[in-house]
Amino acid sequence: MDRIDRAVNDLREMDELASGDSPVHHFSALAKLTVTVVYILTAVSFSPYDASGLLMMVFYPLMIFQITGIPFRTYLYKMRFVLPLVLFVGLFNPLFDRRVMLVLGGLKITGGMISMFTLMIKGMFCLSASFLLAATVRIDDLCAALRKIHMPDMIVTLLLLTYRYVSVLLDEASIMNEAYHLRAPGQKGIHVSAWGSFFGQLLLRSFDRAQELYESMRLRGYRGEFPYARAEKEKGRDFLYAAGWILFFVLCRYVNIPVLLGRLFVR
Amino acid sequence: MIEVKNVSYSYDSGNEVLHDISFTAGKGERIGLIGANGAGKSTLMKAMLGLIPFSGAIRLFGTEVRKDTLSEIRSRTGYVLQNSDHQMFMPKVYDDMMFAPRNYGLSEEETEQRIDRVLKQLNIEDLKYRYNHKISGGEKKMASIAVILVMEPELIIMDEPTASLDPRNRRKVINAVNSLDAGRIITSHDLDMIRETCDRVILLNEGRIEADGKAPEILSDKELLERCGLELPLSMQ
Ligand SMILES: Nc1ncnc2c1ncn2[C@@H]1O[C@H](COP(=O)(O)OP(=O)(O)OP(=O)(O)O)[C@@H](O)[C@H]1O
Numbered sequence: 001m002d003r004i005d006r007a008v009n010d011l012r013e014m015d016e017l018a019s020g021d022s023p024v025h026h027f028s029a030l031a032k033l034t035v036t037v038v039y040i041l042t043a044v045s046f047s048p049y050d051a052s053g054l055l056m057m058v059f060y061p062l063m064i065f066q067i068t069g070i071p072f073r074t075y076l077y078k079m080r081f082v083l084p085l086v087l088f089v090g091l092f093n094p095l096f097d098r099r100v101m102l103v104l105g106g107l108k109i110t111g112g113m114i115s116m117f118t119l120m121i122k123g124m125f126c127l128s129a130s131f132l133l134a135a136t137v138r139i140d141d142l143c144a145a146l147r148k149i150h151m152p153d154m155i156v157t158l159l160l161l162t163y164r165y166v167s168v169l170l171d172e173a174s175i176m177n178e179a180y181h182l183r184a185p186g187q188k189g190i191h192v193s194a195w196g197s198f199f200g201q202l203l204l205r206s207f208d209r210a211q212e213l214y215e216s217m218r219l220r221g222y223r224g225e226f227p228y229a230r231a232e233k234e235k236g237r238d239f240l241y242a243a244g245w246i247l248f249f250v251l252c253r254y255v256n257i258p259v260l261l262g263r264l265f266v267r
Numbered sequence: 268m269i270e271v272k273n274v275s276y277s278y279d280s281g282n283e284v285l286h287d288i289s290f291t292a293g294k295g296e297r298i299g300l301i302g303a304n305g306a307g308k309s310t311l312m313k314a315m316l317g318l319i320p321f322s323g324a325i326r327l328f329g330t331e332v333r334k335d336t337l338s339e340i341r342s343r344t345g346y347v348l349q350n351s352d353h354q355m356f357m358p359k360v361y362d363d364m365m366f367a368p369r370n371y372g373l374s375e376e377e378t379e380q381r382i383d384r385v386l387k388q389l390n391i392e393d394l395k396y397r398y399n400h401k402i403s404g405g406e407k408k409m410a411s412i413a414v415i416l417v418m419e420p421e422l423i424i425m426d427e428p429t430a431s432l433d434p435r436n437r438r439k440v441i442n443a444v445n446s447l448d449a450g451r452i453i454t455s456h457d458l459d460m461i462r463e464t465c466d467r468v469i470l471l472n473e474g475r476i477e478a479d480g481k482a483p484e485i486l487s488d489k490e491l492l493e494r495c496g497l498e499l500p501l502s503m504q
């Protein structure tokens with residue numbers, strides 16, 4: 001598959017994942033949004049030297065991957081451009097912070113090494129939590145949830161239409177790309193001489209399509225306020241879901257569970 | 268129910284695409300709009316829904332097509348676009364069918380019932396939860412017709428509803444259209460379909476009305492049709 005096609009596919013695959021049918025998918029969008037935000041805030045707030053406490057937080061993405069059956073591979077694949085960046089962030093910490101924090105069998109572990117590790121882990125966790133939100137909540141439901149917590153309609157509609165516009169743009173690109181290669185066999189990529197006209201056309205065509213789509217929306221009664229599915233009423237189980245996870249995150253943050261467990265067994 | 272008076276339009280300054288078009292139609296009238304490629308059929312339809320700023324006047328249901336009346340007119344009219352890719356913009360067929368009813372505040376239960384009825388009528392129940400990008404061109408056409416029928420419009424405007432459909436689906440569309448009481452304007456190059464679904468035909472030629480009359484008369488006028496770049500319907504040859 002071509003790069004453009006793959007991009008189109010990536011986006012649609014997220015749509016399909018989000019329309020899944022696992023137990024997690026059935027909780028309300030607002031509950032999942034809240035859990036995700038609290039998770040990210042909690043993960044980020046850990047001290048850079050509290051690696052063991054932070055590690056407990058892996059339980060959340062692990063559980064969600066497990067329950068939804070979304071393959072971990074998919075996550076790694078989708079995040080292939082972002083993950084390296086996240087892992088790169090803490091790379092220089094060991095150079096700056098050389099205080100020895102503990103010694104493991106003769107190996108001196110410095111503060112920099114630990115903080116590099118926690119930074120990478122935090123990045124990974126935040127990414128996976130965002131990914132899991134996107135993979136378990138449809139964009140429309142997410143927007144409806146945002147409207148419910150009084151995010152301005154302008155912003156939410158912009159988010160939604162951008163999302164749709166990007167897929168239209170990619171779609172047009174993929175069609176043109178196909179047409180180009182059918183008549184330029186054996187060529188790799190698009191020849192430099194055609195870049196100008198290709199991207200010019202692409203822009204015009206996707207404007208046209210966006211315009212047509214917009215007309216089609218207006219014809220069916222769109223007047224600037226997107227008609228989200230009837231906002232689901234949060235049920236008891238949604239509260240339980242959110243409360244359960246938040247309680248767990250707070251525990252991870254303020255109680256050192258590994259140490260506690262250790263004490264339980266070793267007196 | 269439809270009054271079109273002295274409507275003209277040009278896309279770019281200079282060449283006019285519609286010249287001084289006028290006609291009227293009563294409630295429930297079934298009109299076929301025919302003409303060669305580029306005759307201006309789609310443009311006339313867009314004008315009727317206020318999608319382009321034409322000169323002249325159009326009234327639908329007694330209401331003039333103006334900026335401030337568009338939402339009323341559009342809520343009572345169903346427009347099937349020539350290109351169904353442009354019509355469908357939600358991830359699934361079902362979402363697209365929900366779009367208009369939600370905009371107009373129909374209850375979800377009522378909408379669900381209507382959706383199932385329309386899908387059954389068109390015999391495409393299996394498309395309900397399919398992804399728009401994963402169905403064939405003809406299936407998408409059927410879905411785009413279904414999307415319009417859920418609103419139970421009083422006037423249906425269809426731009427080439429049977430293009431790219433196989434014979435069986437073409438038949439389904441003809442039957443579905445004929446089972447509706449709503450007034451209709453249909454464009455098509457499939458003159459046999461026009462013969463089966465319309466009583467009156469308006470023939471456009473280079474942006475002008477060349478003929479307007481009973482369907483059987485115009486559709487059997489070989490000389491007239493050929494002058495306008497068309498041919499007799501197959502069933503009349
Ligand atoms: N967006 C546009 N900008 C400029 N000219 C246009 C545009 N759309 C259509 N035209 C021109 O207007 C004329 C009428 O177009 P229209 O789409 O109404 O034809 P049509 O009768 O629907 O033809 P077809 O049977 O091919 O669908 C054509 O000559 C076409 O070139």
Ligand SMILES: [Mg+2]
Binds near residue numbers: 308310349
């Ligand atoms: Mg046309």
